[in-house]
Amino acid sequence: MTTIALIDDHALIRNALKELINRFADFKVIIDVANGQELVEVLQQTVPPPNIALIDINMPIMDGFATAAYLRAHYPSTKMLALTVNNDDESVIKMLGLGAVGYLLKDAETDDLQAALVALVTDGYYHNELIHNSLLRAVKPVPARFSSPVFVLQGREEEFLKLACTELTYKEIADQMCLSPRTVDGYRDALFEKLGLRSRVGLALFAIKNGIFRI
Amino acid sequence: MTTIALIDDHALIRNALKELINRFADFKVIIDVANGQELVEVLQQTVPPPNIALIDINMPIMDGFATAAYLRAHYPSTKMLALTVNNDDESVIKMLGLGAVGYLLKDAETDDLQAALVALVTDGYYHNELIHNSLLRAVKPVPARFSSPVFVLQGREEEFLKLACTELTYKEIADQMCLSPRTVDGYRDALFEKLGLRSRVGLALFAIKNGIFRI
DNA sequence: AAAAAAAAGGGTGTTTTCACGGTTTTTTTT
DNA sequence: AAAAAAAACCGTGAAAACACCCTTTTTTTT
Numbered sequence: 001m002t003t004i005a006l007i008d009d010h011a012l013i014r015n016a017l018k019e020l021i022n023r024f025a026d027f028k029v030i031i032d033v034a035n036g037q038e039l040v041e042v043l044q045q046t047v048p049p050p051n052i053a054l055i056d057i058n059m060p061i062m063d064g065f066a067t068a069a070y071l072r073a074h075y076p077s078t079k080m081l082a083l084t085v086n087n088d089d090e091s092v093i094k095m096l097g098l099g100a101v102g103y104l105l106k107d108a109e110t111d112d113l114q115a116a117l118v119a120l121v122t123d124g125y126y127h128n129e130l131i132h133n134s135l136l137r138a139v140k141p142v143p144a145r146f147s148s149p150v151f152v153l154q155g156r157e158e159e160f161l162k163l164a165c166t167e168l169t170y171k172e173i174a175d176q177m178c179l180s181p182r183t184v185d186g187y188r189d190a191l192f193e194k195l196g197l198r199s200r201v202g203l204a205l206f207a208i209k210n211g212i213f214r215i
Numbered sequence: 216m217t218t219i220a221l222i223d224d225h226a227l228i229r230n231a232l233k234e235l236i237n238r239f240a241d242f243k244v245i246i247d248v249a250n251g252q253e254l255v256e257v258l259q260q261t262v263p264p265p266n267i268a269l270i271d272i273n274m275p276i277m278d279g280f281a282t283a284a285y286l287r288a289h290y291p292s293t294k295m296l297a298l299t300v301n302n303d304d305e306s307v308i309k310m311l312g313l314g315a316v317g318y319l320l321k322d323a324e325t326d327d328l329q330a331a332l333v334a335l336v337t338d339g340y341y342h343n344e345l346i347h348n349s350l351l352r353a354v355k356p357v358p359a360r361f362s363s364p365v366f367v368l369q370g371r372e373e374e375f376l377k378l379a380c381t382e383l384t385y386k387e388i389a390d391q392m393c394l395s396p397r398t399v400d401g402y403r404d405a406l407f408e409k410l411g412l413r414s415r416v417g418l419a420l421f422a423i424k425n426g427i428f429r430i
Numbered sequence: 431a432a433a434a435a436a437a438a439g440g441g442t443g444t445t446t447t448c449a450c451g452g453t454t455t456t457t458t459t460t
Numbered sequence: 461a462a463a464a465a466a467a468a469c470c471g472t473g474a475a476a477a478c479a480c481c482c483t484t485t486t487t488t489t490t
Binding site for chain 1: 445446447448449450
């Protein structure tokens with residue numbers, strides 16, 4: 001039997017979901033609460049914790065993101081599935097980043113929900129088109145901005161850029177690259193000019209955005 | 216008829232692929248070269264450019280990444296499909312980040328290749344499990360490191376952290392937050408202490424890594 | 431109501447970062 | 461071989477970032 005916690009601030013929806021899920025074979029809702037705060041309290045008296053948490057995002061007091069962060073930190077064994085109306089990349093990525101292993105929109109079919117729950121049990125995660133596309137857009141830098149004024153890193157600029165995405169000072173970077181600090185200064189200035197930036201944070205963000213530095 | 220360019224340094228594989236693809240209905244290999252440099256030269260005499268570029272990654276002189284970057288910059292209409300032995304997240308993400316719309320391993324089935332090519336024409340991209348999982352892992356921060364010493368941003372620290380991921384100076388951040396620069400200094404120092412960091416770049420990387428700031 | 435903790439503000443000085451001016455050496459192009 | 465371009469290097473000074481130690485106000489806890 002797979003145990004489930006429902007976190008959603010709309011009592012009506014919560015109850016409807018509870019009814020629905022309890023009819024699925026091998027799934028049982030053991031917790032239903034209106035927000036993360038309530039969940040935190042209830043979980044202290046729930047041993048063992050639920051196998052799956054179905055989490056809404058828009059909730060008062062402690063929203064879905066905060067709830068996911070808390071669950072990941074305190075109950076890592078509980079698989080998180082986002083179930084929300086938020087149909088935007090930002091929400092999808094953020095929830096996945098916080099450890100959710102699935103993301104389902106509230107306008108999904110009953111079968112989708114069941115398929116998602118089953119997938120969580122059998123595969124450990126649930127994939128769908130929505131997630132896929134959000135992820136794809138997430139890692140893909142905006143193509144237009146850096147492709148027309150042909151942007152090409154040359155020489156050791158890429159090497160420098162990667163090191164700029166660290167806590168090394170420019171002097172330390174110069175040491176690592178076996179260059180004089182002045183030369184490194186030159187790389188920085190050239191990139192500032194080329195990319196229209198004015199600070200090292202800007203360089204780091206650019207590098208990450210364009211896949212030059214991977215976190 | 217969909218035109219295709221093959222970029223692969225192994226002549227044998229290139230020829231085999233050419234034979235294979237030319238047997239697919241509506242696909243024709245019009246260019247086959249051993250690396251990006253050769254491609255650059257050949258493309259100057261090829262009007263219009265090919266619809267699809269099948270790109271290997273490990274090549275001498277100008278590898279698949281450089282080739283992809285060049286193609287995106289100079290021939291944005293050419294769809295790029297990576298076809299390589301590199302079965303690692305880094306390569307997948309990097310190619311997708313450079314604008315590839317698909318990624319296929321060389322040990323795929325013939326049918327997979329045909330499906331990928333057809334998908335490129337009809338959908339504009341080609342999705343598979345490999346890409347999906349790499350993307351998922353890519354946006355997912357390492358769970359263990361920041362979940363045990365429960366790390367909680369309090370008060371306006373998160374707001375500050377987001378602003379630290381910009382090119383604003385601390386003074387400008389203070390203005391935006393309606394605080395004195397000293398207070399902002401305090402936020403920075405508190406976070407340095409709490410997170411074991413020593414520079415603003417470190418803060419930015421942390422914020423991105425943990426989904427506090429999304430690029 | 432008192433104590434503790436957190437948030438906000440502060441001073442001073444060092445180090446790093448950035449801007450702006452340049453030169454020399456190597457590589458590429460013509 | 462000469463010209464052009466790129467890579468490496470350099471000095472100076474102002475601004476920003478960082479370290480360290482401290483006070484006042486507000487909020488939370490006891």
